Structures are given as structure tokens and as C-alpha cells.
Amino acid sequence: MVxxxxxxxVNIDRNEQISLSEQIRKGVTDAISKGLLAPGARLPxxxxxxxxxxxxxxxxxxxxxxxxxxxxxxxxxxxxTRVAPFLPEKNNIPTISEPVPNSALYRDFLLARGxxxxxxxxxxxxxxxxxxxxxxxxxRARMSSQQLYPDPRGEIEFRTEIAAQLALSRGLKCHPxxxxxxxxxxxxxxxILQALKLHGEKAWVENPGxxxxxxxxxxxxxxxxxxxxxxxxxxxxFGLSHAKDAALALVTAGQQAPLGVTLSLKxxxxxxxxxxxxxxxxxxxxxxxxxxxxHRAAPALASLDSKGRVIYTGTFSKTISPNLRLGFLVxxxxxxxxxxxxxxxLSPAPxxxxxxxxxxxxxxxxxxxxxxxxxxxxxARSQALCAEFNQMGHKAEIKGLSxxxxxxxxxxxxxxxxxxxxxxxxxxxxxRWYMPNTPSHSGLLLGLADPEGKDLLQACKKLDHVIRNxx
Numbered sequence: 001m002v003x004x005x006x007x008x009x010v011n012i013d014r015n016e017q018i019s020l021s022e023q024i025r026k027g028v029t030d031a032i033s034k035g036l037l038a039p040g041a042r043l044p045x046x047x048x049x050x051x052x053x054x055x056x057x058x059x060x061x062x063x064x065x066x067x068x069x070x071x072x073x074x075x076x077x078x079x080x081t082r083v084a085p086f087l088p089e090k091n092n093i094p095t096i097s098e099p100v101p102n103s104a105l106y107r108d109f110l111l112a113r114g115x116x117x118x119x120x121x122x123x124x125x126x127x128x129x130x131x132x133x134x135x136x137x138x139x140r141a142r143m144s145s146q147q148l149y150p151d152p153r154g155e156i157e158f159r160t161e162i163a164a165q166l167a168l169s170r171g172l173k174c175h176p177x178x179x180x181x182x183x184x185x186x187x188x189x190x191x192i193l194q195a196l197k198l199h200g201e202k203a204w205v206e207n208p209g210x211x212x213x214x215x216x217x218x219x220x221x222x223x224x225x226x227x228x229x230x231x232x233x234x235x236x237x238f239g240l241s242h243a244k245d246a247a248l249a250l251v252t253a254g255q256q257a258p259l260g261v262t263l264s265l266k267x268x269x270x271x272x273x274x275x276x277x278x279x280x281x282x283x284x285x286x287x288x289x290x291x292x293x294x295h296r297a298a299p300a301l302a303s304l305d306s307k308g309r310v311i312y313t314g315t316f317s318k319t320i321s322p323n324l325r326l327g328f329l330v331x332x333x334x335x336x337x338x339x340x341x342x343x344x345x346l347s348p349a350p351x352x353x354x355x356x357x358x359x360x361x362x363x364x365x366x367x368x369x370x371x372x373x374x375x376x377x378x379x380a381r382s383q384a385l386c387a388e389f390n391q392m393g394h395k396a397e398i399k400g401l402s403x404x405x406x407x408x409x410x411x412x413x414x415x416x417x418x419x420x421x422x423x424x425x426x427x428x429x430x431x432r433w434y435m436p437n438t439p440s441h442s443g444l445l446l447g448l449a450d451p452e453g454k455d456l457l458q459a460c461k462k463l464d465h466v467i468r469n470x471x
Contacts, residue, residue: 037083113426115450119317127370134361138352153180153340161359180328181349188327203224229261254297257400272310308333319374320361
């Protein structure tokens with residue numbers, strides 16, 4: 001029996017202003033998007049399709065090359081040209097009318113969307129009903145109260161609740177007057193940098209570390225010193241030998257971002273002693289607070305500070321939701337006045353009703369119950385993801401609230417990220433967390449926000465497919 005060549009539902013019009021190869025590409029793309037060509041379906045050869053449409057073989061080759069660039073088809077000598085087994089997902093992100101800043105921060109950290117996205121809490125366990133009820137009640141109370149300007153430091157009830165929570169869970173004893181409510185961690189960091197006025201000074205930063213925080217320090221005029229991170233956290237001896245005169249250190253002591261290690265007690269003592277002797281400052285970014293998966297979270301670095309050199313920052317973005325844009329800082333007594341002036345004139349606290357809703361969420365016990373639930377969820381999810389990728393032949397390990405997926409030496413993580421985005425996947429490239437022009441490692445950081453099920457399993461298979469295609 002003669003094998004029939006599959007015919008494509010493609011028509012061309014030689015009177016069109018569009019080139020013939022583009023018409024072919026568009027016709028095949030439409031057939032795939034409408035389901036007329038299923039994943040794995042074989043396409044005609046260049047010669048057969050050229051004969052079918054009455055065009056040159058080069059015209060068909062050009063169209064097929066474009067389809068391969070769009071990740072819609074794959075070719076091999078043995079299989080011919082087929083529809084790709086995993087098709088890129090349609091972009092469901094609303095079109096942005098204004099231009100997006102041409103910045104790596106927006107591309108890599110602020111606008112990335114998809115499975116395995118870092119830095120966001122679990123999507124399927126957000127306490128929406130409780131928070132909506134509390135926010136509605138708080139807003140009604142605010143609208144019915146006397147119309148006055150709110151305290152720019154934040155609502156006293158909320159600051160008092162945070163002080164009690166810090167003493168209980170982070171070992172940090174402070175007075176509510178030391179607490180200032182901010183628009184997330186970035187708002188706290190902005191206020192701190194304005195207060196310290198360290199333009200032209202040196203700052204230690206963890207390497208790898210959170211790029212947006214590094215960028216903030218650069219914008220404040222600081223010269224960054226990349227301090228390596230190992231199994232004990234930031235290498236303080238390295239910092240002392242390379243920039244002993246640094247005026248600032250930015251550290252994630254509780255769970256290092258992104259490697260998840262805890263700053264050891266020895267290095268905490270070294271860092272505090274050095275700050276005391278040099279009259280330098282430490283900004284502690286406690287972005288996860290007590291949300292530790294494997295054991296009880298270590299006390300905050302600030303809880304050991306008896307000299308007033310640590311400025312502590314916390315946020316509800318990871319423990320509740322980044323939609324809140326709600327954080328806080330704990331100022332040493334010597335900085336209360338200057339920070340008070342800054343928040344009064346430049347960066348007042350967010351909406352009081354939002355503050356009171358979260359205060360009541362904490363005061364009524366919902367917050368601690370929510371954290372306990374999330375710890376169990378993240379622990380189970382991280383174990384399952386590691387097992388899935390290890391079973392596929394990869395090396396995966398838990399790093400704080402993420403999974404680090406090792407890559408073959410020949411594979412660049414940035415290439416994987418670029419390809420994965422076509423399939424609705426948004427892991428983070430480990431190499432992008434390192435300062436430019438410093439030694440770095442390649443790997444993929446996978447967030448734990450996605451619920452278990454067939455969609456997540458399919459996402460794992462897609463990522464495995466992308467990695468193997470690059471190996």
C-alpha cells in the first residue's frame with residue numbers, strides 16, 4: 001500500500017501582500033491552535049508540501065524554520081517534522097498599555113508568571129474569606145470614625161500586635177514606638193536608606209542574594225561588596241578581609257535567599273561585634289519570619305543585638321500575600337526620630353483599614369493557625385516535587401521555601417528559563433542571583449505556590465522536556 005502524505009489545511013493567496021512562507025507559517029499555526037493538528041502529529045516534508053501548494057521547497061523550509069523558532073514543531077531525521085509534544089501556552093497576562101521598563105528586574109523578578117514562580121505563597125490556601133470579612137469590618141469602622149489624618153508610623157494597635165508577635169516567635173523584644181509600618185520590604189528598605197545617608201560608602205551583600213535589594217543599595221549610592229555564602233551563611237571573614245570598612249551589611253540571617261541556610265551563631269557574633277566596633281549598620285531582612293519547614297526558626301539576629309546596630313525588617317508578603325504590600329521595620333532607639341520624620345513626610349504607612357484587618361487576623365489567632373497549616377503544606381509539597389524530579393533523573397534539593405534543581409554542566413540556566421517561558425513555566429535562574437562578574441553557579445529555583453495535581457505534574461514534565469532538549 002502506498003503511504004499517503006498528510007495534507008495540511010493550508011491555503012495560500014499569491015495576491016496577498018504577505019509572503020508565501022509567512023502564509024504557510026500562519027496557516028500551520030492556526031491549525032495547531034484550533035486543535036486540527038494535535039501534539040505529535042506529523043507534517044508533510046518540505047518537498048511534499050511544496051508540491052501540494054505549488055511553491056518552492058525553500059519557501060516551505062523557511063516557514064518550518066519559523067515554526068521551530070516558535071516552539072510549535074520539532075524535526076529529526078528519523079521522525080520528520082512533527083507538532084511539538086508540549087505546546088507553548090497562550091499568554092493570559094493582560095496586555096499592558098504603557099511600555100514596561102527595559103530592566104532585568106522586571107523581566108526576571110517582577111513580571112515573570114507561571115508554574116514554579118518564586119516568592120509567592122501557595123495559591124490554593126489563601127484565607128480569602130476570613131481576610132475579606134476582617135477588611136470589610138475594618139473599612140466600615142474607618143469610614144464611620146472621625147475623619148483625621150492617620151498616624152504615618154502605622155496604627156498603634158497593629159504595631160503593638162507586631163511587637164507581641166516578634167517577642168513570641170522571633171525572640172525580639174521591642175517597644176511599639178520602634179515599629180514603623182511600610183509598603184512591604186521595599187518600602188522599609190527605602191526608609192532605612194534615606195535615614196542612614198550612606199552615599200559613597202561600602203555595603204556587604206550576600207552572593208548569591210536578592211537582586212532587587214542589591215539594586216536599591218546601588219541606587220542609594222552604595223558600593224557593593226559581594227560576600228560569598230556557604231553552609232553557615234554569609235562568610236563574615238571574607239567580608240572583613242575584603243572590605244573591613246564597609247558601613248552596612250544586608251543579610252537574610254534566618255533563611256538565606258535563595259540558598260535557605262541559617263546564619264550560624266558564630267557568624268552572627270562576628271557580624272554583631274564588627275558592627276559595634278566599626279559603628280556600622282546591619283539590615284536584617286527576615287522575609288520568612290518563623291516560616292521554617294524543617295525545624296523551629298532560629299531567633300532573629302536583632303534579638304542578639306545589645307548595641308542598637310541592627311535594623312530589622314519583616315513582611316507579610318510571603319506569610320500571607322504580596323497583594324497586601326504590607327511590611328514593617330524595627331528601628332534602634334537612635335534612629336526613631338529620623339525615621340519618624342521620613343515616614344511623616346515621604347513614606348507614610350499604608351491604608352489603616354488594611355493594617356487593622358491584619359492586626360485582627362493576628363489577634364484572633366488566625367495568623368498562627370495559618371502559618372502552621374502552610375508549614376505542613378510546604379513541607380509535603382517540597383518533598384513531593386523533589387521526589388518527582390529525582391525520579392526523572394535530576395538532582396533536586398530543598399532550599400528554604402524553594403527547590404534547587406541542579407543542571408548538567410553543559411546547560412545554562414538562563415537558556416532553560418528562556419525556553420521554559422514558552423510553556424507557561426517561570427522558575428528562577430540561580431545564576432541571576434549572583435552579582436555580575438563574580439563566580440556563579442547554574443541551577444533552577446522552583447517555587448512551591450502551585451497546588452498538587454495533574455497540572456503541576458504536567459508542568460514538571462514540560463520542564464524536564466525543556467532541560468533534556470538543551471542537554
